Amino acid sequence: MWIDRSDIQGLVVSGYAAQPASAMVEVRFGLEQGAAARQFLRRLLPVVSSASRHERFERCRIQVAFSASGLERLGLPEQTLAGFCPEFLGGMAERARLLGDVGEDSPASWDLGGPGRSIEALVFVYAPDVETREQKLDELGDWLEKSELDYDWTETFLDVAEREHFGFRTGGSAPHYRGLSSWRRKRLPLGELLLGHATADGRRLPSPTAPRPRSTRNLRLRHDGQVDLGRNGTYLVVRKLEQRVEQFWARMHELVRETGGQLGDERALASRLVGRAPDGTPLAGCPAGAHVRRANPGPGLDPAPRTHQLVRRGRLYEQGGERGLLFVALNADIAGQFEFVQRNFVNDPKFAGLRGERDPLLGSDDGAERRITLQGDGLRRRLELPRFVRLRGGGYFFLPSLSALAYLTEAGRGEAG
Numbered sequence: 001m002w003i004d005r006s007d008i009q010g011l012v013v014s015g016y017a018a019q020p021a022s023a024m025v026e027v028r029f030g031l032e033q034g035a036a037a038r039q040f041l042r043r044l045l046p047v048v049s050s051a052s053r054h055e056r057f058e059r060c061r062i063q064v065a066f067s068a069s070g071l072e073r074l075g076l077p078e079q080t081l082a083g084f085c086p087e088f089l090g091g092m093a094e095r096a097r098l099l100g101d102v103g104e105d106s107p108a109s110w111d112l113g114g115p116g117r118s119i120e121a122l123v124f125v126y127a128p129d130v131e132t133r134e135q136k137l138d139e140l141g142d143w144l145e146k147s148e149l150d151y152d153w154t155e156t157f158l159d160v161a162e163r164e165h166f167g168f169r170t171g172g173s174a175p176h177y178r179g180l181s182s183w184r185r186k187r188l189p190l191g192e193l194l195l196g197h198a199t200a201d202g203r204r205l206p207s208p209t210a211p212r213p214r215s216t217r218n219l220r221l222r223h224d225g226q227v228d229l230g231r232n233g234t235y236l237v238v239r240k241l242e243q244r245v246e247q248f249w250a251r252m253h254e255l256v257r258e259t260g261g262q263l264g265d266e267r268a269l270a271s272r273l274v275g276r277a278p279d280g281t282p283l284a285g286c287p288a289g290a291h292v293r294r295a296n297p298g299p300g301l302d303p304a305p306r307t308h309q310l311v312r313r314g315r316l317y318e319q320g321g322e323r324g325l326l327f328v329a330l331n332a333d334i335a336g337q338f339e340f341v342q343r344n345f346v347n348d349p350k351f352a353g354l355r356g357e358r359d360p361l362l363g364s365d366d367g368a369e370r371r372i373t374l375q376g377d378g379l380r381r382r383l384e385l386p387r388f389v390r391l392r393g394g395g396y397f398f399l400p401s402l403s404a405l406a407y408l409t410e411a412g413r414g415e416a417g
């Protein structure tokens with residue numbers, strides 16, 4: 001299968017490990033600023049990295065994604081907008097109840113996205129070092145100011161030891177896709193990640209279409225004369241997750257004392273919550289309710305494991321005294337992938353025959369008691385857990401193909417320029 005990698009944004013195929021200094025820039029604009037936003041995008045377009053192998057030596061990488069309000073304000077016609085999935089159009093905050101984003105996680109308390117804090121576009125910057133990142137941010141800031149667009153950013157990074165803030169190795173397992181990965185075994189159909197391609201059950205997910213443009217080539221022309229604007233694009237899910245690192249280790253310490261060391265030391269206990277040793281090694285007797293088991297239960301517990309995969313591109317952040325994970329996941333089907341995992345695995349109290357438990361790292365703040373059952377060596381213990389992770393915000397975005405991005409830079413509904 002031949003895939004035009006130069007039409008796909010690079011984040012789809014790479015976590016940009018060679019660019020550990022990064023940032024996520026939130027761009028805001030009103031309906032009346034559509035032309036200004038397009039002007040900014042025209043500047044940005046030539047520096048947005050594709051998945052083409054020719055670009056592998058570039059020092060900095062830039063990626064761009066849009067919220068539904070962003071696409072509307074850029075002037076996409078209503079019929080085109082209606083072709084995006086309803087979860088994206090409604091936004092993450094609207095899905096709060098269903099996602100378990102209640103209590104201290106409710107959208108009203110978010111500092112990223114959420115009610116009254118709409119984000120129209122996200123620009124991701126990946127740089128080899130902090131200095132280069134600062135230069136890129138300055139340059140972007142200049143362009144945004146010239147177009148009179150409002151912006152804000154969060155600095156992010158990859159830890160040198162590839163650990164998240166609790167101290168566990170990240171980036172262990174990732175799905176592989178046909179046409180994108182040279183991996184020979186267990187490759188998933190491309191339609192599980194990119195719109196416009198066949199999924200595991202041979203379908204094509206709904207994809208937005210638009211009137212044929214005058215000048216943009218490369219967009220696939222459909223039999224009805226419209227172009228497929230979604231093809232080679234994917235949905236991007238952002239969750240800003242604060243990690244309470246001190247509380248995490250303090251509770252591990254307490255539990256070791258309470259259990260008289262029968263379940264091992266702090267690191268051994270924490271490993272059972274995560275489902276991996278700190279260096280990433282899988283655990284022999286991994287608890288059924290551990291984070292990695294819930295996030296990707298595999299055959300047996302997941303009726304359709306091939307369709308519930310996420311491509312994770314998260315980065316760490318530190319802001320004032322707050323530390324956390326700026327979780328980013330790519331998927332072709334928000335309801336069937338990210339939301340399915342969140343609802344049916346992470347937050348399901350009956351997951352794997354357990355009772356009244358949630359993901360030990362991510363479980364919802366819905367008032368239910370929080371615990372995990374640890375089995376093994378003839379022991380069975382239920383441990384009470386406080387919340388170690390709090391949701392500080394998030395949103396649903398669309399990461400378009402490069403040809404769709406070029407389309408977005410063109411004049412919108414009846415406007416000039």
Ligand code: HEM
Pocket residue numbers: 164165166168169170171172173174239241242243274276280291292293295296310324325327341342346361362389
């Ligand atoms: C602060 C929050 C989080 C922490 C500390 C965390 C930590 C980890 C760690 C240490 C791993 C194992 C290494 C790796 O594969 O990267 C992992 C795996 C994974 N996590 Fe998370 N994670 C967090 C949030 C999330 C969220 C929000 C989701 C999705 C709803 C998620 C989904 C996954 C998946 C799918 C895997 C791969 C499991 C596998 O295939 O083995 N994680 N996580």
